[in-house]
Amino acid sequence: MSEPIPYLDLRAQMKPLRAELDAAIARTLDNCSFCLGPDVVQFEKDFAKFCGAQHCVAFNSGTSALHIALLLLGVGPGDEVITTPFTFVATSWAISYVGAKPVYVDIDDATFNLDPKLIEKAITPKTKAIMPVHLYGQPFDVGAILEICRQHKLPLVEDAAQAHGAKFQGKVIGTFGEISCFSFYPGKNLGAAGEGGALVTNNADFAKRARALREHGSTVRYYHDEIGYNYRMEGIQGAVLGVKLPHLEKWTQARRRVAHRYHQLLQDTPLQLPLEASFAESAYHLFVVRHPRRDDLKAHLDANGVGCALHYPLPLHLQKCYASLGYQAGDFPISEKAGRECLSLPIYPELTDPQLERVAAVVKDFFSK
Numbered sequence: 001m002s003e004p005i006p007y008l009d010l011r012a013q014m015k016p017l018r019a020e021l022d023a024a025i026a027r028t029l030d031n032c033s034f035c036l037g038p039d040v041v042q043f044e045k046d047f048a049k050f051c052g053a054q055h056c057v058a059f060n061s062g063t064s065a066l067h068i069a070l071l072l073l074g075v076g077p078g079d080e081v082i083t084t085p086f087t088f089v090a091t092s093w094a095i096s097y098v099g100a101k102p103v104y105v106d107i108d109d110a111t112f113n114l115d116p117k118l119i120e121k122a123i124t125p126k127t128k129a130i131m132p133v134h135l136y137g138q139p140f141d142v143g144a145i146l147e148i149c150r151q152h153k154l155p156l157v158e159d160a161a162q163a164h165g166a167k168f169q170g171k172v173i174g175t176f177g178e179i180s181c182f183s184f185y186p187g188k189n190l191g192a193a194g195e196g197g198a199l200v201t202n203n204a205d206f207a208k209r210a211r212a213l214r215e216h217g218s219t220v221r222y223y224h225d226e227i228g229y230n231y232r233m234e235g236i237q238g239a240v241l242g243v244k245l246p247h248l249e250k251w252t253q254a255r256r257r258v259a260h261r262y263h264q265l266l267q268d269t270p271l272q273l274p275l276e277a278s279f280a281e282s283a284y285h286l287f288v289v290r291h292p293r294r295d296d297l298k299a300h301l302d303a304n305g306v307g308c309a310l311h312y313p314l315p316l317h318l319q320k321c322y323a324s325l326g327y328q329a330g331d332f333p334i335s336e337k338a339g340r341e342c343l344s345l346p347i348y349p350e351l352t353d354p355q356l357e358r359v360a361a362v363v364k365d366f367f368s369k
């Protein structure tokens, strides 16, 4: 059998950057700036610029950034936040952490993103924010959702954990809502050497308070103005992200090229391929195809040494941890069907033509039988 093709190959990205990364990490070891420090400060400046935002506040994870975003907006117990059930669970964690209730709205069948047409029905006097996800790297319908936010005077929080550098109508995402949150988990389009996250905003007061909240609620050491958190980004992560950020645009284009090749190679198969909305330029964090025989296809890929993954098999309204919300199977049929049918194929900037051609050949082989 040929060489297996991993679903994700982080080593391939590390190799060419290794000397630079070693030097950046050594610098942190030398200057002993382990929590925040100069490399984190520099990264915040550079990432804000990349997003076209005035402020970036770095955290120890994307989940922490989302949590702080909702605190900044004053969301708390008894409040509701409208969001998607078809995402990684951390989107909803942030809502739960502030004591509010996730109110789910189903997704659009073609893009997997929150369906703007269904949002208004879910708005109640308790709704305090709308928090959609740019899922798999594809911007949600920012225009339609911002219009709903304006009409109902609700803030928009963008969960951009999977969408660094994605564009809506030609503009990099990050500043459409009041706050946007990113993850730098190693497998993300911009990944740290460990955990990391950030929020970006054009609101100076939010940025100032976010900096205090991530550092035990203090701006002056050992004086605590409000209850805070230990959500600081580590110095080493700032150093690593600083090395990687200049490559992000090139990596995004490489991901888009892989996606384009997959589209060419798989167009004649019975798979439903990812649809890029007319307003969107996806960062292709994932390349997710759909088919009712997804489980059989996955078994075939596994057996032939092609890595693949499920994002996400069980929507959040059906997760055990959210049973108390009272949702039932059938409440969000599009999300439930997507959970049964979606399959993520390997996609990363370093995926070679022969590799992606083999992925396509193994997929085609499945349908030829």
Ligand SMILES: Cc1ncc(COP(=O)(O)O)c(C=O)c1O
Residues within 6 Å of the ligand: 061, 062, 063, 064, 087, 088, 090, 091, 133, 159, 161, 162, 182, 183, 184, 185, 195, 196, 197
């Ligand atoms: C959509 C989404 N939201 C939030 C998160 C949470 O980010 P982190 O893992 O950095 O806490 C992730 C990634 O893990 C994600 O994919």
